[in-house]
Structures are given as C-alpha cells and as structure tokens.
Amino acid sequence: MKSAAKPAQAVPAKPKKSSSTKKSRNRLDPLYVIFERHLFNFADPDSDRAQFIATVVDDYLNFLKKQNIIVPRPMEHLIVEELATQVNTMLVKKIYGCLTVSEYQGKNVGLSKPRRAQPLKPRARKAPPTPAE
Known part of the structure; x- marks a missing residue:
C-alpha cells in the first residue's frame, strides 16, 4: 500500500514580466522621434521656429x-495647439537645456560660487639678476 501523497505547498507565483512592459520602457514617444528626425535633418536655413514646429506637428498627424x-x-x-506647445517645449529644452531662467539657476547653484575678495598682501620684490661678466 502506498502512502498518501504529500499535499503540495503553496508557493507564491512570481509575476511574469510581460514583453510589452519591456518594450514600453524602451520605446520612445513617436512625437519625440519625429521631432529628433526633423532636428537632425534640418536643411532649410530660411525656416523659422513656427515653420519647424508646424512641420513636426503635421508629420505627427500623418503618423x-x-x-x-x-x-x-x-x-x-x-490637438494641433497642444502638440505645437509640446514641440516648442522640446525645442527649448533641446537648445537651452532648461525652460526658464529660474530652472537654469536652480541647476547651476553649486557649479560656480562667487569667491570672496581677499585683501592683497604686499610682496617683497626681488632684485633682477645681474648679468654674469
């Protein structure tokens, strides 16, 4: 006679990482991808900011x-207005690194501290060397 099988112990199941989660982390926003492509392929020297933004928004809508x-x-x-605002924000951050002067100042607080002026001490002057004869 066989002994009764041991009851299975409950093991907490590990949640499976879905491949879509990994993909979504590595996937960039299509608006940003289109923006970057236009920025790197910028060829028209007569184009201004408004025209650049309009082109990016138009390409995004086509996408x-x-x-x-x-x-x-x-x-x-x-939607076009909101997208234009987002593209303008991306452009400003790409060019300047910050959106506002206060944000810039906040980032650069520890970079350069003004040095306190110290009084100069008089130095004793040395006589110039005499030429050897």
Whole structure:
C-alpha cells in the first residue's frame, strides 16, 4: 500500500514580466522621434521656429493617420495647439537645456560660487639678476 501523497505547498507565483512592459520602457514617444528626425535633418536655413514646429506637428498627424488613429475634426485645432506647445517645449529644452531662467539657476547653484575678495598682501620684490661678466 502506498502512502498518501504529500499535499503540495503553496508557493507564491512570481509575476511574469510581460514583453510589452519591456518594450514600453524602451520605446520612445513617436512625437519625440519625429521631432529628433526633423532636428537632425534640418536643411532649410530660411525656416523659422513656427515653420519647424508646424512641420513636426503635421508629420505627427500623418503618423497617427497611418496608425489608423482618428483625430476628430472638431478637436483637431485643439490637438494641433497642444502638440505645437509640446514641440516648442522640446525645442527649448533641446537648445537651452532648461525652460526658464529660474530652472537654469536652480541647476547651476553649486557649479560656480562667487569667491570672496581677499585683501592683497604686499610682496617683497626681488632684485633682477645681474648679468654674469
């Protein structure tokens, strides 16, 4: 006669890491990718900031259409404005590294401290060396 099987112990199951989680961490925002592509392929010297932003936003909207993402007509103007604001923010941060002067000053607090002026001490002058004869 066989002995009764031991009851299985409950082992907490480890949550599986889904591959979509890993992909989403490594995946960049398409708006940022389009922005970077336009920034690195910038060729028109007559283009201004507004034209650059409009081109990036237009390409992003075309990308959304290719992905079958529908932008409702009544909302399109608001979405374009929001996207333009985001692209402008990315551009300012890319160019200057900060959005505001206070943010810049906050980042650079410890970089250069003004040195306290110390009074100069008079030095004794040495006589110039005499030429050897």
